Amino acid sequence: MKRRFLALGPAVVFTVLTAGCGPEPVTPHTTILIGATATANEPAVDMHDDNLDVVRDAVGRGTVDVLGFVGSATDQPVVRQDVSVYYDERTKELETDSERLDTGYQKHMTPVREKMAASAGTQSQLDLLGLLGEMAHTNGPATMLVYSSGLQTTGLLDLRGWGSDLDVDATVEGLPEDKLPDLTDKHVFFVGLGQVAGPQQQLPPEMYSAVQELWLKVCRKAHGHCEPLVQRSSGGPPLSTVPVPVIPVPSHPTVTVFGDPATGQTVRILLPNGVFFRKESADFLPGADQALRGMTQYFRSDAASVARSATAVGHTATSGPRDGAVELSKKRACRVVDALAADGIDRSLFKVDGVGFDRPLSPDLDSAGRLIPEAAEKNRTVEVTVTRFRSTR
Template identity: 30%
Template sequence: MLLSRLKHGTTVSALAMALLAITACGQDVSRADPPALGCATAAAGQPVAVALGARANSPAPRLGADVENLVRAAVTAEHEITMITIDGAPKTAFRGAFASTARNAVAVQSDYDRFLRLALETAAAARARTAEADVLAAVDLAGRSVPAGGTVVVIDSGLQTVAPLDFREPGTLTAEPAEIVAFLRARRSLPDLTDRHVVLVGLGDTATPQAPLSRRYRDNVVAIWSALAKAAGATCVHVVTEPRTGDAVTAEPDVGLVRVPMAESFVSCGDTVLADSGTVGFQPDTAVFRDVGMARGTLRRLADQVLSGRQRIELIGTTSSDGSEAGRARIARERAEAVRDELVRAGVPAARITTRGVGANWEHRVNDRGPNGELLPGPAARNRSVVVRLQCP
């Protein structure tokens, strides 16, 4: 008889005693290859919790061979496995550990197959029930579902749509991972992943109607969740880079869309903000472009527009409220000068360009501090920019 026991149950499985008999009969109860999950491979055979984004805007979740083998190894070792559905209020869809009262190897194998099939079918049938997506809550629930030494697997786009990590908040998609971590720590919103192994699958992969993310944005989503897991105490973090494609498993309930920044278009006369989230962004605390080729392409378009007219250009560097006033003014000025240098490289006479850095003191800044003085990552990212002011004669 198959028994699915909870963590505090007292049933003793016959699987361990039956393994020798099964091996003698030429059977392998696990029927699984070792999972190829990087640093998390060492945790094969320990408890596993899988958080599945079976929701709108994210491709239908698939365990994949390696994660399924991780689950098989946990079942074979009689450790608990947990399946969690990611939506606006994540819930446990399945939780149990394999046990059998059967007295012969064939019956134990049958019980094992039935238990594993139930767990995998539950994962395949997972569906969101509550609007929006709270990935952070799912990670927290998964972390609390496995003991130290276990593994947390997250299969989702990672685009959370509720506080305190709402990617719909402008600037959050390109916010610095360290600032996200500091913000969540200040809000006491980091999950406890101490001594857990973490596997991240499908981050940044979307399904319609959510717009696809460029490589830059995907990479930042991965960086945010990796930094978050490490700050939460994870023993290691392994990112599965194989892309997840296809339609969402369901279009209901609703999940808000995350706005993906578009390529800048310049007005003929007036201001255009080159946001740090756009093509002309900079590496943290430097005046070095994140993507030199992308920045040059955008500034080449600006140069062509200016060279066909008689506008003068004022470049105004702005920053968040982070750091000292002197430091903010310096980095703002240097970033404006970096944009100027690229425009001169593209043929714009230096005499037509002026630069200045205003730091956090500019008219269109948004409040980037929370009620307790903490830096708000999304608004902080929005405040970092170079304003292009085209002055017509």
Template identity: 30%
Template sequence: MPSRSRPRSRSYRRRRGGGSPRRVLLAAAAVVLLASAVGGYLYLQREDADLGICPSQPGPLTFALGARANMPSPELPAALSSLVSSAAEAEQPLVVYRVDGDPSPAVQERFSTTTKAAGPLAEEIKTFTADVLAAMGEIRSVQAEADPLKALRLAARATPAGGTVVLFDSGLQTTAPLDFRGEGMLEADPTEVVASLVAKQAIPELAGRRVILMGLGDVAAPQDQLDPAMRNTVLEIWRAIARAGGAPCVDTLTDPPHANTALTGVRPVSLVKIPKPPLPPVGCGEQRLSNGGDVGFLPGTAELRDPPAARRFLKSYADRFRAVTGEPYIELLGTTARWNTKEEQQRTGKDRAEVVKKILIEYGVPAASITTEGVGSYSKYYRPDKGPEGPLDPAPAAFNRSIIARIVCP
């Protein structure tokens, strides 16, 4: 008979049989070894292959699992269990940390056996894997809010070099030092996020450990859905954190669309406010064109990040402007984070405003009806972002990068 060491845990309960949606959710983690075999349902995206070769075996295996509010409970194929099975075959330890406001270990297991015959051994591993996944499926948050960064740090500490760390969470942290509730955080620069965390000594130590990211940006009601750009920002932030921690390779598991069914029986988590796409004003007024939105620019440049998206928005803006009666005009102010000199900030802001002006002219707005100015971080729109003395606070720094478009009616 196999023996399994099971350190005591507040939430661990062995349970056989059945197949709740939450139980099979954790089985999805195993898809990292079988991703190519599921016919487009799930796929694995390899990042940073130049930093090292991912091991073919998971080694010691640790999860940081977001069994918490505002996350969906997707029904994924329970057969995707090869990651846990591989750890069992190698008799490697398996630990699961729950992601909540104060992460803690929830499951600790290790398979061992004296069985030598291939058939009985395979059955023991199969039973062990099912039991572990069932136990993981019973995990629920016990503290309010969400701190996946701490859970990842704890998981990394519990995983020796050569092991695998899996972060399975939406990534929308609601506690310091990575609070996504801050306005601008969903458009933050990942490099600035990492610099801020480095200054606070909050980067997990991941050197020599494979990292697998799952479920990032995946949310459920009452949390509003993220648009593709926001989901990508969340994903890039966590990739950057893993890379900064020294992970030799970072894998991303992407799943198919799912029902927006929230996990129940969990502690509350604050909502992250999702910025609404700007709509061209009806009549006169001003609005902020976020650098993380349609009219956004590549870092430090006046080059549009997504020219087709910017043109679509600015065409509708020009159409609305031409419908205003009287003699209106447009003021474009380019704002920036407080970095580099005042003159450089103003020059960058001015250059970006000129790019917007040029497109508006192409869509029929008279050049004489548009004024441009680069104000950098020196205007009433500036929010303190800790620049230039230290690492920028990523949320207000992102908010500060914008074009203020104002239709003025004399």
């Protein structure tokens, strides 16, 4: 009789042998590492069946040990569980009947699910890079399921200063390889990147995609075998009560009105770069044209008031070369005016400028010259104003 076992990536060690004379069969063994940052800014861990196919498949082929980690403060797992299903516990002969195999798998995974679902981070920072490092200390090949939003707030990949300006390729290129965890022989699945809860604001689509791309590229630079992202349904509100810094994200356009139409009324509109523009570009994101179209009312003269003059000024956070920031900010301001003109607004109303970070709307450097994340995000904008007077008609 012959038993055959299929390999699961680099995480399975196996030998195929035929019955009869020769050495005893070597049972394939898989180590599964499950990790979660589990902060107050993330939904509770939900080990949904769709995320656990790799575990179920491994149990069908041989012996499986599961180790669970929460946070990056210690390399001691909070879960140690043999989830193998044996036909005979004494001889350790593996179960082959599909129904009994599934029943045994569900039974052995229940305490793992419960423990991880109840996990609550105790650290005051979200440290996914550190968690990967602790998990990578496990010797030998392994499959890793990593539950995290990926919104790192400390260390090499502190995303607070980047905000919506996150340049994935430049960030990954700048990471010193010797400071990354060694993920050689590790098959890594990220679950829930970009998914947030609690006080953390939802990420706009462009930023959401950038966070996913970032961690796949970081993982590959660390020599891991990294699968396309696995998503999760929300496990409910966060369980951790330890406050963690939030990553600033661009808000929706804001409109403020000053003065009186009789003497001159100014309408000020702030258009967040992270909502309107692609990274390092003056090209609009999907939906930007439609959002601007809804604001044309402020620039049209009507029976009640007349639009007399307008400005469009591009701003950036205090980061990168000055000349590049000025050039990009002006291109973005011009792009806004072009879009308004295409919708019938008189282009001659506008004066256009780009000031980069020379005229911040909010000071975004502290006394030590470090970027203040919340202020930096406010400065990533195109500021549009229009002055209106009461109509004399």
